[in-house]
Amino acid sequence: MISCSLMHRLIQNNSTTSLKHSQSYLLIQLQLLQNTTQGKCTFNQRLTFDYLSKNRIWQIIIQILTSKINQNQCILLQLILALIEDAEKLNEDFQFIMNLINYKILEQSLDQTYQSLTKYNKLVLQKKKIKNLTVQLQLTELYRQSLGDDINESLIFDSKILIRILYQIYKILNIYSTASIEIQQYLQDFKNNYGTDDKVTHSAFQFIYSIVGSIEYLNENNELQTLHFLRTPMSFFLSAETKIQFINENIDRSNPSSKIQSLFEVIPQFMAEMEENMAKYRSSKISQQLINIAISQNFHHKQFSTVLMSLNFIVLMIISNNYRVKLTQDDDELVYEFEISHKLILNISQIFLLFISFLALVCQLFFRMSIYCKLNDSQQDINNLPFIIIKALMRKDIFQFVLFFILSLCGLFEPFFYYIQSFCYIYISKTMYSVLEALKLRWQQFLGIFFTLLIILNAYSYIGFRRFTTSFQLKVVTHIDIDENQEMENLCDTPWHCFLSLVNFGLREGTGLGTYGDQESYYKSPDYYPRFVFDLSFFILVTLIMLNIIHGIIIDAFADLRDQQQRNEYDRKNVCTICSLQRWQFEKKGQQFDYHVEEVHNIWNYVSFIVYLQKLGKENMNGIETYIYTKLLNKDMSWTPQENTQLLNL
Secondary structure: OOOHHHHHHHHHHHOOOOOOOOHHHHHHHHHHHHHOOOOOOHHHHHHHHHHHHHOOOHHHHHHHHHOOOOHHHHHHHHHHHHHHOOOOOOOHHHHHHHHHOOHHHHHHHHHHHHHHHHHHOOOOOOOOHHHHHHHHHHHHHHHHHHHOOOHHHOOOOOHHHHHHHHHHHHHHHHHHHOOOHHHHHHHHHHHOOOOOOOHHHHHHHHHHHHHEEEEEEEOOOOOEEEEEEEOOHHHHHOOHHHHHHHHHHHOOOOOHHHHHHHHHHOHHHHHHHHHHHHHHHOOOHHHHHHHHHHOOOOOOHHHHHHHHHHHHHHHHHHHHHHEEEEEEEEOOEEEEEEEEOOHHHHHHHHHHHHHHHHHHHHHHHHHHHHHHHHHHHOOOOHHHHHHHHHHHHOOHHHHHHHHHHHHHHHHOOOOHHHHHHHHHHHHOOHHHHHHHHHHHHOHHHHHHHHHHHHHHHHHHHHHHHHHOOOOEEEEEEOOOOOOOOEEEEEOOOOHHHHHHHHHHHHHHHOOOOHHHEOOOOOOOOOOHHHHHHHHHHHHHHHHHHHHHHHHHHHHHHHHHHHHHHHHHHHHHHHEOOOOOOEHHHHHHOOOOHHHHHHHHOOHHHHHHHHHHHHHHOHHHOOHHHHHHHHHHHOOOOOOOOOOOOHHHOO
């Protein structure tokens, strides 16, 4: 709406002057609207409407809208928006405006504006939709590159003014659609890509849909409304990989409010990635191609990991099939020598693996390093630059490539490092990652049972040393030669030796050291009962109780993780992140849940809207935007629709 002070100013300027249906004079008066601060004021709507009707200005407005496109149309459309936003849709004034400035007039103005926009940017509209689609994509690309920057601050008549006019026409049509099924279907047809036969109109709407986002919000009266906004260019540069990772891993799905809160808490991280990707995109043609790949739906850093693991497997196969042990005799001793056949093939595969791992590391550093450094820089002193870099390198999606490159380099000197490298499989396997997550969930229990087991084994080792030091023996090889001499060796010469023997043999056998000890005579040996108690208690305490407790903790951890994953999977597929309504509630009313989460409550539209507010600046916001921005500053999420959507209120 028009602010009260501005309305009084407009009336005062015209109270003593007859307009005489002059377009030029009307346009001078409309200049007063350029610096308006929009806010709710129904009285102003009524006052302005009466003024325009009394002075018979509506026909002049229509003439301006249908005439040659100019900067003043932007001001005029802003006036119309001020008159109909938040207005009662059954109000006679609203119906009058909607019938007078109908959607056909707006469509004509839209076509003229879009044609001017294409001419300004040296693009030619064709007669075929498929070719105009190319024009629309080119305009969207120009919008990402420069046209969308500071679009609300442009003062001269240029492409940015034309985009603002397109945006205002689209907003008016959407307000009309709330009161007209015909206009609602008209807009929906274009969105579904089968609008009218007018190729220009079709291309114009496709361009508008690509740069305009929409959200639902609750106003000050707790009424649900739709807000459209121009997406900032940087909002196009959030990678699909980041989106997928956030939805699958980072959303706190414990309750509805935590989901919304977790979404808005990561906005600074999203903005850092957007800004860095946009800066690289605009720096050079090569960077532009790389960023297009990085933010595409088909790119994921796990693709690099999969290629590297495949190459690692090939190197391991070459090593396994070509290494040989050669035995030679030297002074009655056997000497082991290792040799390899097809050494050239192995060297080539090693160098190729090193090169690819280096290339993957460089690509990941290019895509992610500057983003993470920027995030850490905002939290750390600039003097801690080495610490910031190290912290960025320790991020999971970068560290795995750093580790892979280091192990590939070390593998040139010692092949065993390639076997260590194969453990990087954890980074690309969801199953193995789930195993680690399950262990992390119960690490305190594991630590407690581990120390308890150490205490029990330590006690048994001392008892074994003091009471049965000569009872447990094992044949061991004393040295290696042709004759291979063996002799018997006690397993409990010291408490520490006994402890190691219990761990090495007792835990593996499950019966303590009884397997390796003498069998005591029931009739003649005084150690029969002590040995009986020692071996049986070890079996019960360690093998049956302690080890099964460990097994139980592992099973419970996996069960809890599985239940949590199932809950998250159900929530992700069947519950809206924004409003927490479930799929069955939409199906019950014959609505499509997928359409709701992809179009009405698309979480990335909400992210783009917050980015839009951050870039817009409070001084350029209207009343609605100021209201939501203030809520965001106070971390008040009451403006978001909870268990409510217009789709179910139809």
